[in-house]
Amino acid sequence: MVCNFNPINALEEDKIKVKLSAGFDSTYKIGSTVPINIEIENNMKNINGEVQIEMETGSRPGMNTNTINLYAQPISLPLNSTKKLLMNIPISTYITKIKVNVFEGKNNVFEKEMSISGGLSSDSVLIGILSxxxxxxxYVNSVGMANGTTLSAKNVKLTETNFPEDTDVLKMFNNIIINNFDTSKLSKNQYEALKKWVFSGGxxxxGTGPSYNKTLAVFKDDFVSGTIGNAANISTKELGGLIAKSNPGNNLQLSALDIKVKDSTPVIKEGDxxxxxxxxxxxxxxxxxxFDFGLNPIANWGQKSTFMEKLIGATLPSYYSLIDYQKGRPSMMMEYLYGVSSAVRNIPELPMPKGKNLIIIFIIYLIIAAPINYIILKxxxxxxxxxATVPIISIAFAGIMYAAGLSTRVTEPIVNIISMINMDSKGTASIKSYGGVFTPTKGTMKIEASAGMHIKTLSENVYDKGMASSANKAPKVVDAKVNLGSKPSIEFYKNGVFSNRLIDISMDEIKNGQIEGALNYSNGVFKGTVKNNSGFDLEDCYVITTSNYISLGKIKNGETKEINEKPTGSYSGYGQDLISKIYKDPYRSPQQLKNATDEEAKELRITRQKWDVMANYFQMNMGKPDNQQVVAWSKTPITKDIIVNGKKVKKIEKSFITAPIKVTLRNGNTVxxxxxxxxxxxxxxNQKGGYDEYGKVFYGGGTYELQYQIDNTINIEQLDIKANFSSNSILNKEVKQYIWNVKTSSYEEGNYTSFSIQKDNIAKYVDKDGIFKFKLEITNTNQVSGEMPSISVKGSVK
Incomplete structure (x- = not known):
């Protein structure tokens, strides 16, 4: 007991004093990487060791334990010195205490559980202000959404001192405002992190105006570029017009800068x-x-808060218009890890032993070793x-089993990497990579990345991300140690045979590449070209619109493919349905894998991997494709070497690539x-239930009034309606359908599950602004399944 007694005592602890704070002025989001600021005062002795922070991660699958990750950073503490550390650590559950240790070798010279503020919900809106x-x-305190709802926001003061160099830390912010700030104070790493944050969805x-030289100082590359003219005094009502077009208020006299931003679109204009x-x-x-957001007349304007709310809403990334964000869950950087976890654990290229063959061999061994051997010797x-004969037979069959499994023998770790790459129309790619490190042996794995690449642990407890943790009295076990500092690495402990540990991979380099193309849709046929300048050889490539898709097969880097064909298939507009059409649901029969040949099993595992990654992508986009796009797979490697236990290991890489593509719906005057x-x-x-965007299911009773905005620059010649509900719901009057009659200003009830409005009646149901209205009344309080009604339109240019 004396030998094992912890050497810490109260007197020594008093000689080391630690102060700790989490987040930005104690503000942070759960489910994000959080800056932990530590100040250590050492009045004990010279210490060369490391600071460790313990972070609970929940339970690993199949383990009745509460697992802990250690985050460690080296530190040199001379006697009578004070040092500050910054450690960026993921906090995935609600906590109010963090345990801090200071080690010198194996000797723990300081140990204390310290209080921190609890984090905000992962769905909170956080705005960083650099000024x-x-x-x-x-005064910026809210965000306006496209459906008219307003979300309250929390502001955080950013400076050149606390602005992160880690993109993952920046991901807790929904918006960042730079105004009247000298951006040249930002370091190169801070600026690169800012750019990557925007590329990822930030x-x-x-704000410019009179201080534009300060505000734009850091933007020397093509991230934000253009030409700057002279300052001018502008009298305008357009800022108020963003709040209310019908009553914009008085003119504001702005000191504005004549700035032209390359590749931008105007949001607010005063004349030209x-x-x-x-x-x-x-x-x-x-x-x-x-203009400057902090100067008069904005500073003294009574509508300034509402104006900024509307301005933020008008300039948000497009994915904020998706249903989950409109319902007030704007966690734009939230990672949905279930599909990723499943995909990186699945290694189709890894030969799998045929369990059936091994069982047959083992049964034959039992028969020969026992009854046959006994009968013959008797x-x-x-x-x-x-x-003597039983050991000899055992050794012989062990050799047979070894030979049978020789083709599937793995002796070294393998890293399975899946990257999700989004390319924009300007040629910039944002990349998110995940890896599964597979080991065939027991023991500790120390994983390091090559220069220019960074690795982090990836939570295996994917369901608890961003949620408060419940009290868990299970024993605590250290699962991994993350070594921060100049030589970062991860040590995974207690790995069993065939363990697969998950890592998050990021690279310093920003990739450039484009998939260019233009298609025209007319008379049910897509015509045009797709040119691959992405830097990747593409395979299993598709063009996806909001309702159908075209299979393009393989397109090598630099190749241009001509398109002149009907859609390969159609779908409901939701990602899950699209994946089911393309890959035919590889999970539909668990017996498939058991009864398949080696080649069939490999192909099925590849399909399941693609299914998981695409499902993950569409879940990130709230279930819907983001406008017209190309989606494809590639085996072109993009990551650098991974070192496991001091050795470079084999990597298997795949990338899922998405890029926008222009699809026009006009051919001459025909639309x-x-x-x-x-x-x-x-x-x-006005619903008692709701509509499930993912499952396309109405549940509960209620009234659903829908509006379709049709381009009012075309003459509509035909409008077709299509809806699909459970078989008896229409006959039993459980679902009533109505379309709006413009002439009578009232709804007309009818059966519109398959209905066509011809040219002579278009003006009766579509108003002069191109608006068509549809209403559903669901009277059955039980679940009624059905798709959201959709329309098709044919016409000509006015």
Whole structure:
């Protein structure tokens, strides 16, 4: 007991004092990587060791334990010195305490559980403000959504000191505003992190005006580029018009900068003078204002908070218009890891032993070693020889089993890497990579990445991400140690045979590449070209619209493919349905894998891997394809070497690539919108149940009023309606359908599950602004299944 007694005592602990804070002024989101600031005062002795922080991660699958990750950073503490550390650590559950240790070798010289503030929900809206005059724009306190709802926001003051160099830390912010700040104070790493954050889906707002030289100082590359003219005094009502077109209020006298942002679109204009630009950058957006948000007349404007709410809403990335964000769950950087976890654990290229063959061999061994061996020796009256024959037979069959499994023998770790790459129309790619490190042996694995690449642990407890943890009295076990600092690495402990440990991989380099193309849809046929300048050889490639898809097969890097064909298939507009059409649901029969040949089993595992990754992608986009796009797979490697226990290991890499593609629906004067292209919006949703966007199921009773906006620059010649409900719901009057009659300003009841409105009646049901309305009344309180009604339109240019 004396030998094992912890050497820490109260007197020594007093000689080492630690202060700790989490987040930005104690503000952070659960489910994100959080900066932990530590200050250590050492009055004990010279210490060369490391600081460790313990973080509970939940239970690993199949383990009745509470697992802990250690995050460690080397530190040198001379006697009578004080040092500060920054450690970026993922916090995936609600906690209010963190345990800190200071080790010198194996000797723990400090150990204390320290209090921190609890984090915000992962669905909270967080706005970072980078300004030399923070108070002048701290009025930003809400975000307007496309459906008219307003979400409250929490502001965080950012400076050149606390601005992160880690993109994963920035992901807790929904929006970042830079105004009246000298951006040249940002380091190269901070600027690169900012760009990657935008490419990943961040929303950056830049104010210029008189301080434009400061604000734009860091933007020397093509991330935000253009030309700058002279400052001008602009009298405008357009800022108020963003709030209410019908009553914009008085003129505002702005000191505005004549700035033209390359590749941007105008959001607010006064005549030909653009006051706010919007620039799309991969998955994110940048809004550049020609004025300063903190100067008069904005500073004294009574509508300034509402204006910023509307401006943020008008310049958000497109995915914020998806249903989950509209319902107030704007966790734009939330990672859905279940599909990723399943995909990286699945290694189709790894030969799998045929369990059936091994069982047959084992049964034959049992028959020969026992009854046959006994019967033969009994007839020979030599039963005592079984002491020799049984071991000999056992050794022989062990050799047979070894030979049978020789083709599937793995002796070294293998890294299975899946990357998700999104390319924008400008040629910039955002990349997210995940790896599964498979080991055939027991013991500890130390994993390191080559220079220019970074690795982190990936939570295996995928369901608890961003949620509060429940009290768990299971014993605590250290699962992994993450070594931060100049030589980062991860040590995974207690690995069993055939363990597969998950890692998050990121690279310093920003990739460039494009998939260019333009297609025209007319008379049910797609015509055009797709040119692959992505830097990847593509396979299993598809063009996806909002309602159908075309299979393109393989396209090598630099190749151009001509398209002139009908859609390969159609789907409901939701990702899960699309994947089912393409891959025929590889999970539909568990017996498939057992009864398959080696080659069939490999192909089925490949299909399951693709299914999981695509499902993960569509879940990130709330179940829907993001407009017209190309989706493809590639085996072109993009990551650098992974070192396991000091050795470079074999990597198996695949990338899932998405890129936008232009699809026009006009051929000369003819216009044709296929089913699903025009998506409805709710204008009234008085429901007792709801509508499941993923399962396409109405549940509960209620009234659902939908509005379809048709381009009012075309003459509509035919409008077709298509809806599909459970077989008896229409006959039993459980679902009533109505279309809006413009002439009578009332709804007409009818059966519109398959209905066509011809040219002579178009003006009766579509108003002069191109709006068509559809209403559903569901009277049955039980579940009624059905798809969202969709329309197709044919017409000509006015």
């Amino acid at each position: 030399d005059d923070y108070d002048s724009i701290s 929303h950056l707002i830049i 003078f653009v006051l706010v630009h919007k620039l799309e950058r991969s998955r994110g957006t940048v809004a550049v204002a020609a 007839k020979l009256d030599k039963r005592e020889l079984m002491w 044709e919108y296929p089913y699903g292209y025009i998506r409805p919006t709710y204008i009234n949703n």
